[in-house]
Amino acid sequence: xxxxxxxxxxxxxxxxxxxxxxxxxxxxxxxxxxxxxxxxxxxxxxxxxxxxxxxxxxxxxxxxxxxxxxxxxxxxxxxxxxxxxxxxxxxxxxxxxxxxxxxxxxxxxxxxxxxxxxxxxxxxxxxxxxxxxxxxxxxxxxxxxxxxxxxxxxxxxxxxxxxxxxxxxxxxxxxxxxxxxxxxxxxxxxxxxxxxxxxxxxxxxxxxxxxxxxxxxxxxxxxxxxxxxxxxxxxxxxxxxxxxxxxxxxxxxxxxxxxxxxxxxxxxxxxxxxxxxxxxxxxxxxxxxxxxxxxxxxxxxxxxxxxxxxxxxxxxxxxxxxxxxxxxxxxxxxxxxxxxxxxxxxxxxxxx
Amino acid sequence: xxxxxxxxxxxxxxxxxxxxxxxxxxxxxxxxxxxxxxxxxxxxxxxxxxxxxxxxxxxxxxxxxxxxxxxxxxxxxxxxxxxxxxxxxxxxxxxxxxxxxxxxxxxxxxxxxxxxxxxxxxxxxxxxxxxxxxxxxxxxxxxxxxxxxxxxxxxxxxxxxxxxxxxxxxxxxxxxxxxxxxxxxxxxxxxxxxxxxxxxxxxxxxxxxxxxxxxxxxxxxxxxxxxxxxxxxxxxxxxxxxxxxxxxxxxxxxxxxxxxxxxxxxxxxxxxxxxxxxxxxxx
Numbered sequence: 001x002x003x004x005x006x007x008x009x010x011x012x013x014x015x016x017x018x019x020x021x022x023x024x025x026x027x028x029x030x031x032x033x034x035x036x037x038x039x040x041x042x043x044x045x046x047x048x049x050x051x052x053x054x055x056x057x058x059x060x061x062x063x064x065x066x067x068x069x070x071x072x073x074x075x076x077x078x079x080x081x082x083x084x085x086x087x088x089x090x091x092x093x094x095x096x097x098x099x100x101x102x103x104x105x106x107x108x109x110x111x112x113x114x115x116x117x118x119x120x121x122x123x124x125x126x127x128x129x130x131x132x133x134x135x136x137x138x139x140x141x142x143x144x145x146x147x148x149x150x151x152x153x154x155x156x157x158x159x160x161x162x163x164x165x166x167x168x169x170x171x172x173x174x175x176x177x178x179x180x181x182x183x184x185x186x187x188x189x190x191x192x193x194x195x196x197x198x199x200x201x202x203x204x205x206x207x208x209x210x211x212x213x214x215x216x217x218x219x220x221x222x223x224x225x226x227x228x229x230x231x232x233x234x235x236x237x238x239x240x241x242x243x244x245x246x247x248x249x250x251x252x253x254x255x256x257x258x259x260x261x262x263x264x265x266x267x268x269x270x271x272x273x274x275x276x277x278x279x280x281x282x283x284x285x286x287x288x289x290x291x292x293x294x295x296x297x298x299x300x301x302x303x304x305x306x307x308x309x310x311x312x313x314x315x316x317x318x319x320x321x322x323x324x325x326x327x328x329x330x331x332x333x334x335x336x337x338x339x340x341x342x343x344x345x346x347x348x349x350x351x352x
Numbered sequence: 353x354x355x356x357x358x359x360x361x362x363x364x365x366x367x368x369x370x371x372x373x374x375x376x377x378x379x380x381x382x383x384x385x386x387x388x389x390x391x392x393x394x395x396x397x398x399x400x401x402x403x404x405x406x407x408x409x410x411x412x413x414x415x416x417x418x419x420x421x422x423x424x425x426x427x428x429x430x431x432x433x434x435x436x437x438x439x440x441x442x443x444x445x446x447x448x449x450x451x452x453x454x455x456x457x458x459x460x461x462x463x464x465x466x467x468x469x470x471x472x473x474x475x476x477x478x479x480x481x482x483x484x485x486x487x488x489x490x491x492x493x494x495x496x497x498x499x500x501x502x503x504x505x506x507x508x509x510x511x512x513x514x515x516x517x518x519x520x521x522x523x524x525x526x527x528x529x530x531x532x533x534x535x536x537x538x539x540x541x542x543x544x545x546x547x548x549x550x551x552x553x554x555x556x557x558x559x560x561x562x563x564x565x566x567x568x569x570x571x572x573x574x575x576x577x578x579x580x581x582x583x584x585x586x587x588x589x590x591x592x593x594x595x596x597x598x599x600x601x602x603x604x605x606x607x608x609x610x611x612x613x614x615x616x617x618x619x620x621x622x623x624x625x626x627x628x629x630x631x632x633x634x635x
Contacts, residue, residue, distance in 0.1 A: 050529075050533060051532075051533070052529050052532075052533075071532070072529070072532045072533045073532050073533070073534075073535045073536060073537065075533075077533060078533065078534075079529075079530065079533050081526045081529070081530060082526075083524065083526060085524065085526035085527050085529070085530040087527060087530075087531070087545060087549075088527075088549060089548040089549055089551075098531070098534050098544075099534035099535050102534060102535040102536055102540065103535060146530075146534070150534070
């Protein structure tokens with residue numbers, strides 16, 4: 001186990017700057033998720049930590065060791081790939097013991113460690129099988145087993161669940177998290193799925209265009225997104241954004257809708273500037289009074305109802321937890337929980 | 353009652369389709385098949401039947417003596433052994449050189465190197481045969497099998513390299529990355545991961561190199577002496593100025609073809625798989 005420090009990391013592919021000056025500190029035993037849309041540089045960053053991609057500038061440290069220029073084999077890390085990357089010509093047992101075999105570990109000891117890892121992951125009966133004889137979930141477990149057996153300083157996961165179906169993904173999500181809680185090895189996990197990030201991480205690093213948008217605990221990112229990008233990226237369905245200004249103690253959108261403001265906003269400070277008003281769909285409630293809107297989309301899942309309302313000229317997505325009877329075309333009254341409102345500067349995108 | 357009415361035309365249609373397909377296939381392979389049948393026929397006929405008009409396909413008496421004659425008269429076993437040595441050595445050397453070369457080219461994306469190797473293969477053999485003949489003469493290698501082994505590499509190495517490039521390009525990079533993370537040196541990555549996965553490709557490269565080397569004639573005719581002839585050259589030498597004895601000639605040609613033919617039949621599936629590797633991802 002070890003800390004991981006990324007300091008002023010840069011990555012260029014030819015003239016293209018993929019990552020510009022990025023720094024993150026990862027504590028010992030922490031589960032950090034790098035999340036962002038595709039092309040944000042998260043996988044490149046992970047591959048640089050792994051030693052599969054050269055660093056164009058900056059420093060990577062694992063524990064006290066500077067590893068930026070070390071080959072992958074000397075970094076004492078283990079990685080789980082998106083397509084599992086199991087050696088097709090080796091049995092599950094050989095796959096899991098491969099790293100120890102390379103280290104010329106004592107075979108009895110290797111077998112012992114493989115058995116232990118297999119027990120953790122419920123693979124005891126599959127040790128003689130070949131990867132092609134396994135299901136997707138089992139392959140995923142073997143890939144994790146291969147990482148555990150090594151007992152490395154850091155685990156790296158590169159979108160490990162994206163090849164699984166939705167149900168299995170939820171199961172494996174739990175298993176990875178449980179494994180981390182049991183073993184406690186420092187983990188860096190890359191995903192584009194914000195639900196995975198929210199459910200698994202101790203700390204989330206939101207990346208966009210090679211820059212860090214925000215670093216924080218999942219709920220911190222949800223409650224206090226630092227900017228418009230994070231606000232839009234974290235949370236599902238996505239936050240409503242409405243352009244407008246503060247006038248006479250209320251928020252007036254460009255199209256004339258009047259919305260309540262949180263108490264702590266001082267109109268004197270923010271008044272007059274173009275702002276963006278953010279409210280999550282789940283923080284809008286059905287109410288007899290308040291804003292009226294006509295439902296243009298209604299989707300019920302049983303546990304909740306998602307509706308898109310046409311409120312004059314503004315569109316608002318709402319997520320109702322209570323069961324209310326609305327249908328397409330109905331007019332619904334809603335109220336906004338002013339305490340849950342987020343305000344952003346429109347020009348910089350930063351939170352007020 | 354309705355079902356058979358619908359089904360019968362379907363069955364009829366299917367049978368017709370199959371007959372059509374069979375016919376088309378027959379037409380396409382017929383020159384090859386005909387040529388082969390005629391060779392078998394020639395090898396089993398006495399000289400008198402070979403010149404007969406109208407031609408005879410199946411003779412009344414089989415001339416097995418043609419085959420006996422091949423082995424008795426022409427030092428055939430020596431030439432067979434020469435062929436085995438030349439082809440065996442050229443193929444094995446090609447694998448030893450070509451498999452790592454193909455790996456290196458595929459991994460470094462060194463297309464130019466691959467093209468240079470291809471050019472060596474495309475250059476007509478005769479254009480470099482004479483200079484090489486002189487070179488071998490200076491090196492005092494003529495009269496041994498070495499000149500032929502070395503020059504057969506021109507045929508076998510490019511085949512191996514190109515097939516292996518195609519094969520290595522289809523093996524997922526992640527496997528090798530996983531191995532290097534597991535602590536493997538580049539050489540271990542090649543030996544313990546890339547090589548075992550490429551086994552089917554190696555088999556194909558081996559077989560094709562073997563076939564091309566075994567059948568090669570031009571190099572042998574220039575470089576081989578009386579005692580270092582390979583089989584195709586030996587067969588050619590059965591043609592004399594006074595008379596062509598078609599029976600023994602055809603018998604000899606069939607014997608030469610036989611090992612390759614058997615090999616091809618056995619390895620058919622793998623050859624096709626190897627030749628189309630890389631055409632479809634994961635195919």
